[in-house]
Amino acid sequence: MSAMPGAQSWREERPILSDAELLQRLARRDSTALIEVERRHWSSLYAQVYGMLVESALAERVVREVFSQLWFAAERFPLRRSLWTWLREMARELARAEQALAESSNQEDSLSIRRLRESSTTADPGTAGALTARGADAGLELPAVRYRQDEEGGDGAPRDACAW
Numbered sequence: 222m223s224a225m226p227g228a229q230s231w232r233e234e235r236p237i238l239s240d241a242e243l244l245q246r247l248a249r250r251d252s253t254a255l256i257e258v259e260r261r262h263w264s265s266l267y268a269q270v271y272g273m274l275v276e277s278a279l280a281e282r283v284v285r286e287v288f289s290q291l292w293f294a295a296e297r298f299p300l301r302r303s304l305w306t307w308l309r310e311m312a313r314e315l316a317r318a319e320q321a322l323a324e325s326s327n328q329e330d331s332l333s334i335r336r337l338r339e340s341s342t343t344a345d346p347g348t349a350g351a352l353t354a355r356g357a358d359a360g361l362e363l364p365a366v367r368y369r370q371d372e373e374g375g376d377g378a379p380r381d382a383c384a385w
Contacts, residue, residue, distance in 0.1 A: 240304035247295035259288055262305065266312045273316040283315045 238246075238257065246254035266287060271280040287308055291298075298307070 244295060244298055244304055247292065248298070255288065255292055258291065258304070262308055263288075266308055269309065270312050270316045273313070274319060279319060280316075283312060283319060286315055287311045 238254075240258070240261075243254045243258050247258070263284060266284045267280055270283045271277060274280050274283070290311060291308065298304075
């Protein structure tokens with residue numbers, strides 16, 4: 222079989238650059254080099270980060286941040302390291318940071334819920350944060366909004382009398 226005359230494969234049209242060459246172009250602020258690095262490494266980095274975080278939107282955000290940091294760090298990139306290794310380590314580090322944030326947030330949320338429950342069981346029924354008389358399934362009562370006595374709603378009426 223012969224190829225059609227004048228037809229070239231995509232590999233012949235565009236030479237394949239090494240990661241080191243792409244990194245040099247990145248250091249010169251060539252955005253097409255960043256696009257090529259992303260094309261090569263996005264899916265592998267995403268798979269790694271998703272495996273750690275198990276949340277697609279968060280994994281995508283972390284991978285975008287990796288490439289953003291690469292763009293700004295390309296000039297100072299250590300030449301003795303491979304680009305792929307650096308990308309993997311940066312993705313892992315950022316994913317661990319996201320995990321730590323999520324864990325601390327979950328701990329703070331559970332702690333504040335526990336504090337609300339503890340305070341509601343010991344509080345008087347009329348205080349803010351007390352559980353309703355129907356029990357815990359009904360949820361927490363919203364605290365009453367309190368304003369200074371002289372504060373007005375703009376039309377001369379007291380603030381509590383305003384229809385929001």
